[in-house]
Amino acid sequence: MADFSSDSIRNVVFLSHSSAGKTILSESALHLSGGLTRLGTISDGNTTSDHEPEEIKRQSSMQASLIPCEWKSNKINIIDSPGYSDFRGEVMSALSIADSSVLVVSASSGVEVGTIQMWKLAEENQLPQFIFVNKLDRENTDFNAVVDSIVEKFGRNCVPIQIPNGIEGDFTKALNLLKENQDSSAEDFAGAKEKLIESIAETDDDLTLKYLEGEEISNNELLQALRAAVISRSIVPILVGSALNEVGVSELLDSISELMPSSSEAKIRSSDVETKTDSLSSFVFKTTADPFVGKLSYVRVYSGVLSSDSSVWNAKQSKNERVGQIYVMVGKEQKPVSQLVTGDIGAVAKMADTQTGDTLSVKENSVQFEDISFPDPIHKMAVFPKTKSDLDKITSSLNKIVEEDPSLNLSRNNDTLELLLGGLGDVHIDTSLEKIKRKFGVEIDSKFPKVAYKETVGNSAKAEYRHKKQSGGHGQFAHVCLEIEPLTRGSGFEFTDRVVGGSVPKEYIPSVEKGCNKAIDNGVISGFPVVDLKVTLYDGSFHPVDSSGICFEIAGEHAFSDCVKQANPVLLEPVMKIAVTVPDLDTGDVISDLNGKRAKILGMEPNGDGTTVINAEAPQAELLRYSMDLRSVTQGRGIFSMQFDHYEDVPAHLFQKLVDQMNEDST
Numbered sequence: 001m002a003d004f005s006s007d008s009i010r011n012v013v014f015l016s017h018s019s020a021g022k023t024i025l026s027e028s029a030l031h032l033s034g035g036l037t038r039l040g041t042i043s044d045g046n047t048t049s050d051h052e053p054e055e056i057k058r059q060s061s062m063q064a065s066l067i068p069c070e071w072k073s074n075k076i077n078i079i080d081s082p083g084y085s086d087f088r089g090e091v092m093s094a095l096s097i098a099d100s101s102v103l104v105v106s107a108s109s110g111v112e113v114g115t116i117q118m119w120k121l122a123e124e125n126q127l128p129q130f131i132f133v134n135k136l137d138r139e140n141t142d143f144n145a146v147v148d149s150i151v152e153k154f155g156r157n158c159v160p161i162q163i164p165n166g167i168e169g170d171f172t173k174a175l176n177l178l179k180e181n182q183d184s185s186a187e188d189f190a191g192a193k194e195k196l197i198e199s200i201a202e203t204d205d206d207l208t209l210k211y212l213e214g215e216e217i218s219n220n221e222l223l224q225a226l227r228a229a230v231i232s233r234s235i236v237p238i239l240v241g242s243a244l245n246e247v248g249v250s251e252l253l254d255s256i257s258e259l260m261p262s263s264s265e266a267k268i269r270s271s272d273v274e275t276k277t278d279s280l281s282s283f284v285f286k287t288t289a290d291p292f293v294g295k296l297s298y299v300r301v302y303s304g305v306l307s308s309d310s311s312v313w314n315a316k317q318s319k320n321e322r323v324g325q326i327y328v329m330v331g332k333e334q335k336p337v338s339q340l341v342t343g344d345i346g347a348v349a350k351m352a353d354t355q356t357g358d359t360l361s362v363k364e365n366s367v368q369f370e371d372i373s374f375p376d377p378i379h380k381m382a383v384f385p386k387t388k389s390d391l392d393k394i395t396s397s398l399n400k401i402v403e404e405d406p407s408l409n410l411s412r413n414n415d416t417l418e419l420l421l422g423g424l425g426d427v428h429i430d431t432s433l434e435k436i437k438r439k440f441g442v443e444i445d446s447k448f449p450k451v452a453y454k455e456t457v458g459n460s461a462k463a464e465y466r467h468k469k470q471s472g473g474h475g476q477f478a479h480v481c482l483e484i485e486p487l488t489r490g491s492g493f494e495f496t497d498r499v500v501g502g503s504v505p506k507e508y509i510p511s512v513e514k515g516c517n518k519a520i521d522n523g524v525i526s527g528f529p530v531v532d533l534k535v536t537l538y539d540g541s542f543h544p545v546d547s548s549g550i551c552f553e554i555a556g557e558h559a560f561s562d563c564v565k566q567a568n569p570v571l572l573e574p575v576m577k578i579a580v581t582v583p584d585l586d587t588g589d590v591i592s593d594l595n596g597k598r599a600k601i602l603g604m605e606p607n608g609d610g611t612t613v614i615n616a617e618a619p620q621a622e623l624l625r626y627s628m629d630l631r632s633v634t635q636g637r638g639i640f641s642m643q644f645d646h647y648e649d650v651p652a653h654l655f656q657k658l659v660d661q662m663n664e665d666s667t
């Protein structure tokens with residue numbers, strides 16, 4: 001690969017709703033720029049970007065891929081991101097180092113849920129944007145209708161800078177409204193050009209004057225002003241194409257070169273970090289682990305040069321890190337290079353301690369960029385080894401996959417003792433487990449997690465238990481009288497005694513408590529631990545020869561169980577707080593679905609952008625599949641977050657059903 005300075009590097013992320021054509025657009029761009037002799041297709045599973053077997057199987061991207069294109073005198077690093085919402089973590093990685101974005105819209109589907117979500121993400125990251133209207137070769141596509149809906153959704157600053165020449169199967173060229181030698185006789189050309197000139201003129205005082213006075217504005221002047229407007233995000237140009245037929249793709253690469261900020265003009269990750277020096281600062285935005293290739297850390301250089309066989313300072317880990325071989329990545333292909341210059345993107349092999357979100361710099365000039373904010377896991381599954389031989393490697397392989405994908409999370413529920421893998425949806429979890437099997441040979445099964453119910457009592461009650469056995473030799477004897485009282489939620493368990501006159505000798509009282517604790521851990525009615533009650537040992541009796549600690553433990557355990565059974569036992573269930581963001585039109589459906597899940601709606605807050613946040617509380621047992629349920633209720637238009645809030649009584653009408661089911665499960 002030729003050497004490029006940071007002025008000639010463009011780092012552009014491709015964003016869209018799933019299936020709008022980002023991967024094929026990247027493939028065409030690589031092909032047209034000479035980086036590929038044969039164009040891969042999604043159905044053949046041989047595109048440069050979608051190289052992981054899980055991507056090929058599902059015919060959809062699951063991770064961010066680098067597709068560097070040498071275009072004329074520039075290097076355009078395309079980052080092809082996945083559109084499916086389960087893989088939003090990879091989009092966040094890509095956004096963290098991109099200097100601009102191309103939002104791809106399918107002309108046959110128009111603006112979709114994912115298009116709106118991606119637009120918002122690009123806005124939040126303050127990225128200059130293009131909108132690329134793709135698939136214009138398809139039947140029944142109408143460019144003007146797509147533009148109207150783009151303008152309606154995203155505003156008047158979205159303006160076509162190109163129009164299609166010909167429609168559907170006859171769409172042969174993207175006509176650039178600001179270029180000479182275009183077929184300006186094409187229908188709509190003059191009108192579209194006039195509109196564009198007006199939009200550009202509005203962004204520049206001198207041009208506004210000229211425009212109002214009817215003076216001629218040269219294409220060159222317009223281009224300069226358009227570039228400034230794109231970089232300041234006051235204009236979002238709309239471009240046209242058919243990625244599949246490679247129409248409009250070279251025009252897109254030209255426009256990226258001419259209008260998008262170079263890596264030297266782009267914003268720096270953290271506004272409070274000064275990096276305009278020759279000293280190295282670079283950000284690790286993605287990590288992959290592979291048993292054959294080893295660990296690869298993807299890096300974007302912000303200042304200075306990152307060299308192969310050097311030593312760098314990792315501020316977050318407070319460690320020197322050895323940099324071995326550096327690569328420029330083209331999909332999965334690694335091209336060894338001696339260095340990465342300011343603004344460029346590549347990967348470093350086998351760094352020992354460095355993780356995604358770390359900054360590599362030099363110790364004398366230490367830099368730490370702000371971390372990537374990954375979405376919180378909202379879908380949890382209990383994971384367990386398929387066979388005994390998978391047992392040893394389950395945790396290490398899960399840890400490796402979590403290091404690779406920070407939108408996954410591994411935890412253990414101390415109440416149910418289950419190992420939980422959290423992610424952004426069922427497909428995210430399933431593909432992560434498939435990846436583990438492929439990469440590390442460990443087979444992991446998953447199921448919906450157990451709900452960590454708890455038991456408590458509704459009333460006070462008393463019970464006594466006499467443990468007595470006579471079997472030759474000396475016998476066994478202990479007699480225990482207990483009283484149980486309910487405590488407020490979250491109080492746990494208290495044990496006291498008010499034994500008088502030594503009816504239970506002091507040395508046996510800890511044994512009674514131990515017996516109660518045993519019953520508490522094992523549960524009385526459901527097998528779940530008992531909480532929020534006070535036990536008082538108020539009386540009992542003993543035998544000078546036959547009594548022992550173990551006898552009082554047994555008597556304590558039985559007396560406790562009998563007491564609980566008489567004290568109106570109740571089951572407690574975890575209740576989650578949930579915030580669901582949906583388009584205003586979907587609120588009715590989402591609320592009625594939540595009502596069917598025993599939810600309490602706490603309130604609704606309109607965001608003012610056509611979406612509303614619904615705040616609710618609902619039992620965890622009803623929300624185990626919520627990522628799937630919300631997707632089907634809103635056709636993917638909703639997002640949500642949830643966390644544990646408190647424990648609440650299981651309603652009486654569900655109590656017996658649940659207890660029966662629990663007893664069935666345990667036999």
Ligand SMILES: Nc1nc2c(ncn2[C@@H]2O[C@H](COP(=O)(O)OP(=O)(O)OP(=O)(O)O)[C@@H](O)[C@H]2O)c(=O)[nH]1
Nearest residue numbers: 018019020021022023024060061083135242243244
């Ligand atoms: N007719 C037509 N089909 C296209 C065009 N571009 C892409 N496709 C097809 O659309 C489907 C999806 O294309 P992809 O490139 O995988 O879309 P994507 O945006 O990368 O999808 P995700 O990775 O799932 O987000 C594939 O079958 C492509 O062949 C186009 O310009 N015209």
Ligand SMILES: [Mg+2]
Nearest residue numbers: 022023060061
């Ligand atoms: Mg793709």
